[in-house]
Amino acid sequence: MRVVVTGGAGYIGSVVTEMLADAGHGVSVIDDLRTGHREAVDSRADFHLVSLLDFDALTTALRESKADAVVHMAGETLVSESMTDPDKHYRVNLVGGLNLLDAMRIAGIDKIVFSSTAAVYGQPDESPITENATKKPVNTYGESKLALEHAMAWYERAYGLQHVSLRYFNACGATEAHGEFREKETHIIPILLEVALGIRSGFKLFGNNYPTPDGTCVRDYIHVKDIALAHLLALDKIQSLPQRAFNLGNGEGSSNLQVIEAAREVTGIDIPFEFAPPREGDPAVLIASSERAHEVLGWTPKHPELVGMVRDAWNWRRAHLQGY
Numbered sequence: 208m209r210v211v212v213t214g215g216a217g218y219i220g221s222v223v224t225e226m227l228a229d230a231g232h233g234v235s236v237i238d239d240l241r242t243g244h245r246e247a248v249d250s251r252a253d254f255h256l257v258s259l260l261d262f263d264a265l266t267t268a269l270r271e272s273k274a275d276a277v278v279h280m281a282g283e284t285l286v287s288e289s290m291t292d293p294d295k296h297y298r299v300n301l302v303g304g305l306n307l308l309d310a311m312r313i314a315g316i317d318k319i320v321f322s323s324t325a326a327v328y329g330q331p332d333e334s335p336i337t338e339n340a341t342k343k344p345v346n347t348y349g350e351s352k353l354a355l356e357h358a359m360a361w362y363e364r365a366y367g368l369q370h371v372s373l374r375y376f377n378a379c380g381a382t383e384a385h386g387e388f389r390e391k392e393t394h395i396i397p398i399l400l401e402v403a404l405g406i407r408s409g410f411k412l413f414g415n416n417y418p419t420p421d422g423t424c425v426r427d428y429i430h431v432k433d434i435a436l437a438h439l440l441a442l443d444k445i446q447s448l449p450q451r452a453f454n455l456g457n458g459e460g461s462s463n464l465q466v467i468e469a470a471r472e473v474t475g476i477d478i479p480f481e482f483a484p485p486r487e488g489d490p491a492v493l494i495a496s497s498e499r500a501h502e503v504l505g506w507t508p509k510h511p512e513l514v515g516m517v518r519d520a521w522n523w524r525r526a527h528l529q530g531y
Contacts, residue, residue: 208276209276210276211274212227214281215234215237215252222432226432235252235254236254238281242391244531245531258303259303259304265307269314276316278438293347297347317368321355321373324349325374327353328342328344328374338496346487369446374453376428376455376456379394379396379428402479409479411481414484419462419491420462424489425460429455433508456497466513469513
């Protein structure tokens with residue numbers, strides 16, 4: 208199969224590209240490199256420097272790819288920024304996403320696996336969260352992702368689009384070749400590792416008064432390799448799936464304080480931190496039920512241990528002190 212990966216120069220996209228190539232698929236990457244890194248693109252993939260907002264260039268790239276399917280991972284992801292600059296998130300995530308769907312139609316590509324998010328659920332009424340839980344995002348990031356999920360359902364009805372939305376919980380870990388590095392980092396694990404490396408002086412932990420056992424946010428962490436595996440399984444089964452959305456998580460939560468302890472254990476460094484006010488739009492607890500992915504996709508996380516995920520991230524970061 209030939210697959211286009213949008214956002215293939217980003218963290219998760221680079222790992223998905225790597226694993227697609229490992230599995231023998233032909234891969235083309237589309238990325239505008241605003242937040243991604245050209246060095247992160249697997250050498251076996253074709254590369255197109257194209258923005259989702261440039262419809263003509265996007266259509267040309269898709270036509271040239273001669274692809275059978277798209278894995279759509281490009282987009283804005285900063286929750287805090289989505290609250291202060293909603294225009295940016297709607298423009299890139301929704302308008303850019305619609306551009307992609309329309310360009311796919313012109314290029315004759317009718318299959319897409321979409322990188323969605325647990326943020327579509329907002330502050331959930333149930334835990335673990337199932338795919339049928341009420342969708343009530345508490346930030347523009349989640350709202351913009353959910354809007355494209357809705358659009359794909361209507362495109363299926365009108366144009367026969369075959370689509371799958373994979374709702375990630377918290378991605379972490381690394382392969383030997385690809386890991387998590389951003390110029391503007393907001394994720395807890397890479398920041399903690401930069402503190403351990405002396406790149407940062409300390410860590411600010413947002414909020415310690417949530418309704419959780421230790422007062423800090425609880426999240427479901429999932430290894431990036433397990434996320435990538437789910438994409439391969441979804442592509443393989445996309446023509447026969449009875450459902451169109453799947454949660455990807457381990458089904459267990461770790462608090463921010465537990466993540467700090469895991470980072471201390473892996474690095475052997477007493478990483479300093481201080482509490483800061485909570486961020487707007489952060490739910491207290493997000494834990495996935497991934498039973499549907501297990502039953503329908505045949506997907507089971509192969510790397511479920513938090514310490515192991517942190518260790519993989521640490522090994523990659525130490526080998527790439529300057530990032531990409």
